[in-house]
Structure formats: C-alpha cells, structure tokens
Amino acid sequence: MVLPVIIRTSEESLRSVDNAYREGSYALGAGKLRTVFKIVLPSAGSGIMSGIILAIGRIVGETAALIYTAGTVPDAATELTSSARTLSVHLYLLLNEGLYTNEAYAMTVVLLAVVLVINALSSLIAKRLQNTRV
Numbered sequence: 001m002v003l004p005v006i007i008r009t010s011e012e013s014l015r016s017v018d019n020a021y022r023e024g025s026y027a028l029g030a031g032k033l034r035t036v037f038k039i040v041l042p043s044a045g046s047g048i049m050s051g052i053i054l055a056i057g058r059i060v061g062e063t064a065a066l067i068y069t070a071g072t073v074p075d076a077a078t079e080l081t082s083s084a085r086t087l088s089v090h091l092y093l094l095l096n097e098g099l100y101t102n103e104a105y106a107m108t109v110v111l112l113a114v115v116l117v118i119n120a121l122s123s124l125i126a127k128r129l130q131n132t133r134v
Contacts, residue, residue, distance in 0.1 A: 002055040009051025013044040045129045053122050060088055060115055087111045 017040050025035040041048075085093075091111060094104035 002059055005055045005058060006051050009054065010044075010048045013047025013051065014040060016047065017043045042129060046126050049122050049126045049129075053119060056118055057115070060111065087114065 021039050021043060022035055025039045026032075030038070087107065088111060091104055091107045094100045094107060
C-alpha cells in the first residue's frame with residue numbers, strides 16, 4: 001500500500017533534478033555512479049524524504065485497512081516475524097469497545113507523539129543532508 005507512494009515521489013524527485021547538474025558532473029570527469037550518489041541523490045533527498053513522511057502518515061492514518069491486513073492479535077510480538085497489533089488498530093479496538101476511553105486517549109497521545117517524533121527526525125535528517133550538500 002505504501003510502496004507505490006514512496007516509489008512515485010522518489011521518481012518525481014529524481015526527475016526534477018536539473019540535467020545541468022548531471023552534465024556538469026560528467027564534464028568534470030565523474031562517472032555515472034559517482035554522479036548519481038554525489039549529485040543526484042543529495043539534490044533529490046528532500047523530495048524522497050517528503051515521500052517517505054507522506055507514506056508513514058498514510059500508514060498511521062489508515063486504520064481500517066490495517067485491521068484486515070495486519071491482524072488483531074491481542075498478544076505482544078515475541079519474535080521479529082510474529083504478528084502483532086499496530087498502534088492505530090489498538091486505538092480503534094479500544095474505542096470500539098467503549099469501556100476503555102481513558103486508555104484510548106492515552107494511546108492517541110502515544111500515537112501522536114510517535115508521528116511527531118518521526119516528522120522531527122525526518123526534518124532533522126533533511127536539514128543535515130541539505131547542510132552537507134552546500
């Protein structure tokens with residue numbers, strides 16, 4: 001569900017890099033691989049990061065689809081490959097029962113904090129990439 005969003009935004013971000021950057025890199029004697037990793041990817045980094053952030057927001061927001069795809073296992077994950085309940089599914093189930101509204105509000109705060117931390121970290125990474133490129 002999320003890979004098409006990430007792939008499409010990454011493609012558009014890579015296409016939006018001006019060809020003059022590529023041609024300049026080739027004119028200075030850089031190969032294709034060096035041009036991609038040193039010129040094109042850093043220039044398209046902010047667009048790729050925004051696509052990833054949008055995809056993560058979509059993951060967090062689509063609770064109904066997660067109920068059917070991720071499962072509603074009541075236990076915590078014991079292994080890396082075991083099934084578990086996501087935060088948004090857990091929130092939905094707490095509110096659906098109607099008995100655990102305080103726990104649902106607490107889960108909302110946790111979910112909001114996770115989204116804010118992910119957004120802050122991605123902004124920090126994008127700024128550091130921007131500063132190292134300049």
